[in-house]
Amino acid sequence: MTVKKSGKLFIHFTFLTTSIVPLQNRNCFVPISEIIAVEETEFNKKQRNIGRWQKMAKLHAFTVHYVKKARNHRWRCRDATFWCVDEHLCNQWTQALKELLEMQKSRPKQLLVYINPYGGKRQGKRIYEQKVAPLFSLASISTDVVVTEHANHAKDNLFEVNIYKYDGVVCVGGDGMFSEVMHGLIGRMQKDSGIDQNNPKASLVQCNICLVFYFSGSTDCICYSTVGISDPVTSALHIIVGDCQPLDVSSVxxxxxxxxxxxxxxxxxxxxxxxxxxxxxxxxxxxxxxxxxxxxxxxxxxxxxxxxxxxxxxxxxxxxxxxxxxxxxxxxxxxxxxxxxxxxxxGLKHEEGExxxxxxxxxxxxxxxxxxxxxxxxxxxxxxxxxxxxxxxxxxxxxxxxxxxxxxxxxxxxxxxxxxxxxxxxxxxxxxxxxxxxxxxxxxxxxxxxxxxxxxxxxxxxxxxxxxxxxxxxxxxxxxxxxxxxxxxxxxxxLMKLFARGIEEDCKDEAAHSQSSIEQLL
Ligand SMILES: Nc1ncnc2c1ncn2[C@@H]1O[C@H](COP(=O)(O)OP(=O)(O)OP(=O)(O)O)[C@@H](O)[C@H]1O
Ligand SMILES: CCCCCCCCCCCCC/C=C/[C@@H](O)[C@H](CO)NC(=O)CCCCC
Ligand SMILES: [Ca+2]
Missing domain, CATH: 2.60.200.40 (Tumour Suppressor Smad4)
Known part of the structure; x- marks a missing residue:
């Protein structure tokens, strides 16, 4: 396994060394920015028969969880486990990778989550608990979760809580819920900066602190236009890797x-x-x-x-x-x-050109x-x-x-x-x-x-x-x-920032690109 630098940092899983070996027999190439987490792993002998190594010594292992890009802009979480007999070497790798992840400064650590239990066919809460929350906890993101009890609950709440302690706000719902949370965030930022939203010519303060993302509505046009797909796991992974996409907002x-x-x-x-x-x-x-x-x-x-x-x-x-x-x-x-x-x-005072x-x-x-x-x-x-x-x-x-x-x-x-x-x-x-x-x-x-x-x-x-x-x-x-x-x-x-990166070029191009990057590395 090697970690190489070429503009961006990449982790390149391969079988070059006899001292550290991937458990699954595969080649894989992942930018550090798309690693979700690295964990020490209890080596389970039942996992795979690894022949003579098993009998010779106690084995040490760690697992790398990373983003796997599938078709149609869908992202999935995959993992690769590496083992070796040298405990010190194994710890060194784990530590080095964790340090690299720590250097990814745009990643959120604390999120405020609003769930509309009625939005998107009433599946939002279940989807969040089963598919999204485990990924956040794997990535060591702590969350405060509010399940809304009525319309405008999230918006009102955003005027009361200390939003500045969060790296982002996640709303689980459709376009309607997104709009509500966005109004809460933008409104709160203007209130705190003494800007009158009733003035149509006012220059509004950008929402730099809190970022929003959402999934599971009935039109989901914001998801489709910013990520290319409306899919809870994909959205969660974009949040975890700290993607950031600015977004224009119109005032009416x-x-x-x-x-x-x-x-x-x-x-x-x-x-x-x-x-x-x-x-x-x-x-x-x-x-x-x-x-x-x-x-x-x-x-x-x-x-x-x-x-x-x-x-x-x-x-x-x-x-x-x-x-x-x-x-x-x-x-x-x-x-x-x-x-x-x-x-x-x-500053914020832009001259209105005639x-x-x-x-x-x-x-x-x-x-x-x-x-x-x-x-x-x-x-x-x-x-x-x-x-x-x-x-x-x-x-x-x-x-x-x-x-x-x-x-x-x-x-x-x-x-x-x-x-x-x-x-x-x-x-x-x-x-x-x-x-x-x-x-x-x-x-x-x-x-x-x-x-x-x-x-x-x-x-x-x-x-x-x-x-x-x-x-x-x-x-x-x-x-x-x-x-x-x-x-x-x-x-x-x-005016706003989303946990997204804009629509990526389609997967065919991406596969070709990553192949050429592998060749550059080898
Ligand atoms: N607990 C709640 N009870 C009733 N309404 C709520 C609640 N929480 C949020 N809402 C409101 O429900 C509206 C619709 O929410 P959401 O967008 O999640 O649902 P949807 O049915 O998927 O709709 P859309 O067509 O917008 O995708 C939002 O405007 C929001 O203000
Ligand atoms: C012969 C068939 C031709 C069909 C052509 C269909 C063209 C559809 C274009 C749809 C554009 C959607 C724009 C998105 C608007 C959202 O902000 C809003 C909130 O979710 N959704 C609607 O208002 C819901 C609007 C739903 C419109 C159908
Ligand atoms: Ca625009």
């Missing part, structure tokens, strides 16, 4: 009042209507989205309104790029540098603003395949009034390789902020509301067959409805 305001934060989808029209309808069908579980999706598709409502946005000029990418945001993304790294420079120059606003009026079937691709099992490439996790911008997708058939063609392209933005009725912009006002609220504000419209119900009186809805739609903010249709949205670059 109405009339100088803070409404919510969003990390995945802010959707008006189609996705807002699906959510509103599906809330009444919670008992159907994840199927509710398919049912309400079909119903909303058939209703084919569109909404009039005005969008004003500021383009994100600072970012290097475009929503029509063919390259997606992946681990170590160059575009997100550039934004990180820019942010660090800005913070150095101005940059030009672009204004678009129209009739829309859907208005979607996404901070990440929003990949999920229903749409493996997501709503905006080239959106970046941490570039300080959101992709604003406008789907204008079109026929049902064309809208179906647009939706189907979320499930195949064709470009979903390549339609004359779809526009996409990379933005740093935007505002939306529905026609109805504009009319209300200017007091030109035709009372007749109210009396004759919700469909447009002038064009009864046009499906033009004169009531507002609802904003879907990461799976929760907003009370106001007129909103002001701003992207805060890298």
């Amino acid at each position: 305001h109405h009339n100088n009042t803070f409404l919510k934060y969003s990390v995945s989808l802010l959707g008006y029209g189609f996705y807002g209507d699906i959510l509103k309808d599906s809330e009444k069908k919670r008992w159907m579980g994840p199927m509710r989205y398919d049912y309400s999706g079909f119903k909303t598709f058939l209703s084919h409502h569109y909404y009039e309104g005005t969008i004003a946005y500021q383009p994100a000029k600072q970012t290097h990418g475009s929503p029509r790029d063919k390259e997606s945001c992946r681990m170590g993304c160059y575009i997100c790294k550039q934004s990180e540098k820019q942010l660090a420079e800005q913070n150095k120059e101005h 940059e030009e606003w672009k204004v678009i009026k129209g009739k829309f079937l859907a208005i979607n603003a996404v901070n990440m691709s929003c990949a999920c099992p229903r749409s493996p490439k997501g709503l905006s395949p080239a959106a970046h996790l941490a570039d300080g911008s959101a992709d604003l997708i406008l789907v204008r009034k079109c026929s049902r058939f064309n809208f179906l063609r647009y939706l189907v392209r979320h499930t195949n390789q064709d470009d979903q933005f390549d339609f004359p009725f779809v526009d996409v912009y990379r933005v740093k902020c935007f505002q939306f006002t529905s026609k109805l609220s504009e009319d209300n504000e200017s007091n030109v509301m035709d009372i007749g419209k109210k009396r004759f119900g919700q469909f447009c009186r002038d064009h009864p067959a046009c499906c033009c809805n004169i009531v507002n739609s609802t904003w879907n903010c990461d799976g929760e409805t907003l009370d106001s249709s007129a909103i002001e949205v701003r992207v805060h670059c890298q």
Whole structure:
């Protein structure tokens, strides 16, 4: 067995020495950063017949637990046991490896865990106890666990506990639970720094202390877009190795009042209507989205309104790029540098540039603003395949009034390789902020509301067959409805940090890469 240095430290299990021998007959190559734990092992003679050694002397052994990368971004914990007759040599190896692990400074030691016992088919608590907690204890991570008793329990609790003693916060639940914990964390950080969340122009304080991760929901789009899979063991292993992925967060305001934060989808029209309808069908579980999706598709409502946005000029990418945001993304790294420079120059007080606003009026079937691709099992490439996790911008997708058939063609392209933005009725912009006002609220504000419209119900009186809805739609903010249709949205670059590393290139590439690294080492 050898430990070699080549930029990163790697442990290379092989059979080169006769003094220390792996129990299983295999070759393996693991970066130190992906070792979970090293333990002294009681050598069990029944484990394997190792011939003459067994009879000659007392054997000493240690076990290395490490990350094994499987298909589709899935991670698993595997172990390799090494034995030798020399107790001193065995101890030296164990000690050396433990010291190397101690040097991995980004690894969490103490975590605060919130479990929603009702989220994700009510399996969250069982999954945590059976699959996740044993891994945390193997990696010597201590945890304080809170099983929530009601909605907002975790959020309220985050305002009371001493969050600064934890290296991270883990939430066991779906996108809804993630959103709740994120609101608790960001809110607490702003409160402690004296920042008024109601001010839409306030520069928010980054959450550096606490990192969040989650699993086991019904859409799990944050997991799919940041790790590539929603799987509790994979998530737990990313936490243990201390992976850290910055994440953009949008703040949503109405009339100088803070409404919510969003990390995945802010959707008006189609996705807002699906959510509103599906809330009444919670008992159907994840199927509710398919049912309400079909119903909303058939209703084919569109909404009039005005969008004003500021383009994100600072970012290097475009929503029509063919390259997606992946681990170590160059575009997100550039934004990180820019942010660090800005913070150095101005502290938190960034000057609001008087940059030009672009204004678009129209009739829309859907208005979607996404901070990440929003990949999920229903749409493996997501709503905006080239959106970046941490570039300080959101992709604003406008789907204008079109026929049902064309809208179906647009939706189907979320499930195949064709470009979903390549339609004359779809526009996409990379933005740093935007505002939306529905026609109805504009009319209300200017007091030109035709009372007749109210009396004759919700469909447009002038064009009864046009499906033009004169009531507002609802904003879907990461799976929760907003009370106001007129909103002001701003992207805060890298406000949060996740226990993740971005999506890794697929396993084929990885296998090729590790093979070449082995060859370099030998
Ligand atoms: N003990 C509890 N009782 C009731 N509601 C809770 C409890 N704990 C958390 N919640 C709330 O339940 C909501 C949904 O949680 P979660 O996201 O875990 O479930 P889900 O059914 O998987 O939903 P999603 O569709 O968001 O994936 C969250 O908004 C959270 O605030
Ligand atoms: C012919 C079939 C074509 C099918 C095309 C389907 C395209 C689906 C794209 C799905 C995008 C999901 C975006 C994620 C939003 C989450 O923040 C939110 C909270 O979990 N989920 C929903 O609002 C739930 C939204 C569910 C929508 C179905
Ligand atoms: Ca982004």
